[in-house]
Amino acid sequence: MTNDIAPAAARPAAGNTPPEAVLTVRDLNVVYRTDPPVHAVKDVSLTLNRGEILGLAGESGCGKSTLAYAVNRLHEWPAEVTSGSVTFHDRDGGDLDLLALRDEELRRFRWAKLSMVFQGAMSALNPVISVRAQLEDVLTTHRPGMSRQERRERCAEVLRLVGVEPRRMHSFPHELSGGMRQRVMIAMALLLDPQVMIMDEPTTALDVLVQRGILREILRLRDRLGFAVVFITHDLPLLLELSDRIAVMLRGEIVEYDTAETIHRRPRHPYTRTLLDSFPSLTGDRGAFLRTGAAARSDAPGEEDAR
Amino acid sequence: DGGGSGAGGSTTLVAYTGQSGDYQINFNPYSPTMIDGPGSIYEPLFFYNVARKDEPKPRLGTEFSWNDKGTELTVTLRQGVKWTDGRPFTADDVVFTFDMVRDNPTMNSTGFTGKTTAVDDTHVKITFDKPSFSEGPQILGKFWIVPKHLWAKIGKPAEDVMKNPVGTGPFKLAEFKPQAFTLEANPDYYDGAPALKKIRYVALSGNQSGADALKAGQIDWQTGPVPDIKNVEKNYPGYRAITVPMNQAALFTCSNADLGCKGPQTDPAVRKAVYYAMDRTQLNALAFENTASEISPGFALPGRDKALVSDRLKDPVAPMQPQPGTARRLLEGAGWTKGSGGIYTKGGRQLALTVKVVAGWTDYITAVNTAAEQLKKAGIKLTVQQLSWNEWSDARGRGQYELLMDSLYQGPAPDPYYLYNYFFSSRTTAPVGRTANPNFARFKDPKVDEALAALAGIAMEDTAARQPYYDTIQTRIEESMPYIPMLTGGTTSEFNARKFTGWPTQDNLYAFPAVWGRPDNSQIYLNLKPAGE
Amino acid sequence: MTYFARKIGFYLVALWAALTLNFFIPRMMPGNPVDTLMAKLQQRGGTVDPAARKAYELLLGADRSESLFQQYVSYLGNVLRGDFGVSVSAYPARVSEVIGQSLPWTIVLVGMATLISFALGLLLGTVVGWRRGSWLDSVVPATTVLAAVPYFWLALVLAALLSSTLHWFPLLGGYDVALQLGWNREFISSAVYHGTLPALTIVISSVGGWLLGMRNMMVSTISEDYMLTARAKGLRNRRIMVRYAARNAALPSIAGFATSLGFVVSGSVVTEQVFSYPGVGTRLLQAVQNNDYALMQGIFLVITVAVLGANLLVDLLYGVIDPRTRTSH
Amino acid sequence: MPPDRALEESPPGTGDGTAALPPTARRRGGRRALLPTWSPKLGIGLGLVVAIALFGLIGPLFTGDPDTIRNIGLTPPSGEHLLGTTQTGQDVLAQLVHATRGSLQIGLLVGVMATALSALFGIIGGYAGGFADEAFSLFSNVMLVIPGLPLVIVISGFVPADQRGSWTIAVVLAITGWAAAARVLRAQTLSLRGRDYVAAARVAGEKPWRVICVEILPNLLPLLASQFVFSVIAAILNEAGLSFLGLGASNSSTLGTMLYFAQNGFALQREAWWWFAPPGVVIAAFGCGLALINFSLDEIINPRLREAGRRRRAAAKAGRDTERVTRSTAA
């Protein structure tokens, strides 16, 4: 089953060829039917191009995860998609209206075309089942024709891809370090060679050094396998470094949506600027921050916040 | 068949003896924990009917006689009797049995000391070193003759459970299961095989389940309370009930201040006031469903021992209605005065008594509760205290109580002598703190002791000679009233009269009809016939 | 391995402590076996000569000249050799014999009933928890009513209704006593028939607890992140419910199950009373009522060993079913 | 500047506190989080418990002496005796009222004692750690395997008979009933002990007992309450069970002893339902009420359960809200 791993696709986003969309979100609205209702995603429209890394930034509670889950229709009550559309443009040409899929179709679609990596790998992996069983689960469900041997090999292959020794397959999640667990999650997401991978804060819980290693891995795999990534985090500097385009969310709405370069150099929305200023630059000018000088004498809110 | 499963065939009598929980195999008639055997598998020499003044009925013995002094007892044995293993029964077996009991202190539950010799094959002689008329019923009626050829080989006969009992009796063991065991008719019984072919004893969990099983027709004979006793015939079609007054329910008092008893009940006036304040009619109705009967303050059974009830008693039977006037006079005569709240006081102390009763003995609890209400009217405060059985019997034995509710029991022959000897003799009591057995009231009266000693030397049949002593005992008891008589408790049994005929009736009380009475039950088994035969 | 060593060490200490308590508790009870026996005979047969007391004292060895400590040491020694002594209330039977005779009934009836109620509770709990918030959830409070009814009351009422009135089930006993004991069809079907109602009452009164526990764990488990992963993986609902939700949610119940297995013996007292069912519960009651120290100690030991053993088993098994515990600390 | 952070950085006094509450503010927390959310289940539960408690508390004022014996014997309910009489002519209603009070008393006593014991061993052990913890948890595990039945008799034996009653049985039930709860409390305490606010209290210089009582205990309250409720149910049921075996609170009147007397008086066989049924029904209703209250407590301890509980109710409401939200979205 080696052809599951597509030959490295071109990287259209960075290149000059016109970008080909793989996922289109149009005017999506998601409401939590709580008391009072929370309108968590408001009129969001996004296009994810093939092979591209789309960063989704925003502070806690702005609706990033809600948006991501809505795309895969993972929401259960009380969340409800009230309007909008999510269309998946398959590699083979067909378009899928995700919100209209029936249960069984949706189940088949999930992971095969679009996989997800969640924030806490410890809790995202079932603690009482071995890693191998959790990997093979996907194959037995989606590729019922595969033999045991083939399944075993496929699992070993994806683990090798993410830099985990295949013999760790027999371990249980708690026996792996945080970084390894996250790699296992990524390996799992790669199993069916999906076209889109949504990563919801995949590295926030990790050590800076480990985080770096994983990000590098993602980039490498993307280059090799050509899937598109939606990368969700509140760490804007990270996105600026990593992604091709960035969408900045504020209270359910996308307030700025542009290439990483533009957002870094010429942020238009004041909120984007606030966000950018919340992260002092490591190597930049030290004086840019308020620690010293006259400004620092007062911590009037305006000044504290304005950067 | 009564319809339920477990009842067995139509010729099987299913008996429930009140056993709660599984049976543990034990057919050793001398073991306190044996489950059956006396009378049915093993036989005594004679059968004594405790329910009625009958002549002893021959079983293995045919005749017996005492010498005049009561120191020598000669018994003639039945001929042609065989053990169920085929070996013949001889005088040697009797001698062996008697000697075994005498020589094994753990089996000798009556303190038998006689010397037994075989005069010839059919005669044995037992000699005592003091007059022992009163031991006769015990020896003749409660010593189970066992086969020498088998028992002589047993090292510790007291500790053997006799898994395969061999006896001379009308029945033999057919099958044992912890949940039930079955006896079957002995075809070679000397009197001919009994008409009753099978007896099955079943294990249930107590009175409640006994009543349920009876209702379902699963048992044919049990002794114990059932709801609505008066209407057994209506409620359980085909069944009959019979109630025999046997044990005297009384409020035991720790009466003897000399032996360490404390409390107002050590004052005889108080005990008698309690006696007069009771409304026995109400007690009988509420606590005993009217199955109890009159009681004599001299503790001879008003029915069975009618002839022995002394005419020197103030009341031949206790008044069934309260006599508040008498009670008041008695108390006031003893220096008690009515205090506030209507309770008598003396020396600043209230006339308040605590009565101990076993938790779970509902009829007794009801009785003392009822009595408490009645005594309140007479100015006596009675507090009921329920105790676990263990604690209650501990307190009773050591005399650490003021009052307790219990009953007095009879001896091996239809004669009050045994009861007097058990409960009123100074030999069976002990100071408070040490265990009395069973003179729990700590009654001590030299005149009674003298009378008891004299009675031991007079033949049981010689009622004329015995009566003066009974008069003494009864009047002394009435005078002191260490056990405050309440009522004579009836023992009620229910039996299936549709399936079997020949049951005892009030008119023909040929045996005490309690299913757990041994050997009384065997006498009944011998009399029963499957209906329609 | 050291994990096991530690566990086993703990259980040994607990066993010793329990054994010691078992030794002292009965000895602190009022009364003594001889008086108990005497009184019982008086109550039943009517006549007991005062001389009998001496005989029974000798027979049952009521006068203990050994000091309490000596008794304790020889008790521990005997227990280690599996010798619990002679039962006073079933004299001269050995305690092991008495228990051996009754225990199988209890284990089969109450054990099976507990197992059934556990399995049923888990199954229902899984379904109710999976469909939380649906109408099924409103069934849950109803089951607590059953658990709040005194067990014996429920049993008595059911017995009166189903056995006495409707004659659907036999009233009393463990089998038709007219049958031969043995592994034949007739006997077994009779035993099953007799056991059904008692088992039913146990199941009815205990299933609610399992159901509720499992349902609550299911609800908690369902909101775990790995459940979301499982759904995102496109797994079938059934598989998620069984392999991801129920398997994880059942873990605490399994620990509870072990404990409840240990209480099979002591919990059987009431059942056996109500249904006159043969078994060790009645024996316990008999021992308590007759001051039968040896029997009491034997039964306590069975209970203690059962509880500890079941817990140990679960502790060890837990390592298998919940891999997290294997390498903890 | 995003308006919802106005307060965060506004100079003292200028922010109007309430308007600037963060979105989470409406979630319940603090002391209010310790109160169960109102639900029909809780309502029914409280209703049952209060009704039965009142029945037991003030009922005795209206009924006569339950021990009064009448010559009428067993009679079915009538105008004079609303629940009939027992075989000794005692008024069942009067007995029921007193028995309910007795049972409540035992339940309450056991609840208090068992909860106190489990708190003592669980919380202190869990907080102190080390040897104390090992010893305490070993002790509770041993207590868990000690059979309670003979303990009843033994402990009763130590209490002078004239002072014996519901207290004795309550002590026994408490002694044999605290261990399981202690284990749960210990686990919970262990997790609370590691919380930063406990460390913060220690840094602030609080004494250990104060840390336990003020910082840890309040957060265990829902758990303690649930355990209390549970041990009350268990106590009443166990007391009834012991009474059935004849080992109960013999000198005081409880629902258990009442059932025991009914059983011994062949109430069931005589079809005297008015005697046998009411005590069982009262126990069941009371236990059921407490269990329903416990549902609400469970929801505090494990908030995830609450979400599940709310689903259905909110779903009905959702229909109305959808309209409003979509309209506001369009605007």
Add this chain to the structure above:
Amino acid sequence: MTTLEVRDLVKDFTLRSGLRRSRLRAVHRVGFTLVPGRTVALVGASGSGKSTVARMIARLEKPTSGAITAVDSAGRRVEDPRYRDHVQMVFQDPFASLNPFHSVEHHIARPLLLHGRSRGRDETRERVAQLLERVSLPAAAVMDRRPHELSGGQRQRVAIARALAPGAQVVVADEPVSMLDVSSRLGVLNLLARLQREDDLAVLYITHDLATARHFSDDILVMNRGRVVERGPADDVILGPRHPYTQLLAAAAPDPELRGRLGSAEPEPETASDRDHLTYDHFAGRWIDVDAEGTDAAAA
């Protein structure tokens, strides 16, 4: 003014697995001095022992060996009962460090009362209000609320106020902002900086974020596996790291200025270097072997 001196601090943890025990050295011979008016940042990856140092300073944990001495303005050593008046700590998780059961007022009033800084209800309330206002919270609106009614940043402010309540002049802040929302982080850091300046506090700022360490502290200590591997003025350490571990850490910090760096080949971290056990001291301008020379030399 209080100075806090840490010398040769060692902490071993006993790990139990079954009956076997093993020792884990979480902190190895760490030494530094906190002086009024200066912030020292302690940086390092997860598990490097930062929190353990903080907890030992707060006396939540007993050092295995080494000394932590606080010296007050008069030059006297601060002994135990008064130690907590001088040294206080701010915890990482604002959601966990406030007891959900108690009001904001309670959290601040308790240390005030415990350390005898106020008496009576009214005075206490007033002092609480003052403290809240110092941390830029509207006292009237916040005082009676419970933690869950506050945002993360507000909670962390309450935690800071609590640390100041006993009059502490040494504040250990263990990752005070890493759990906060991005937009409120700077606010809290700036507040800390302001208080530090105004009260001349000595602050130990623990973080894994090199960027904020650089901007909010004067000196930086880099920890790796329980050891201090590099120390020096903030800019020197960040911009001119000498120890391989520091270099690795600096390279791992996201920096939009270096876009594209991720994709390009980067040197894999060397697993072991001969300098692992050495400390580079920018003050001294040389490598120091604390095992040989002790922390006195380094802390100079």
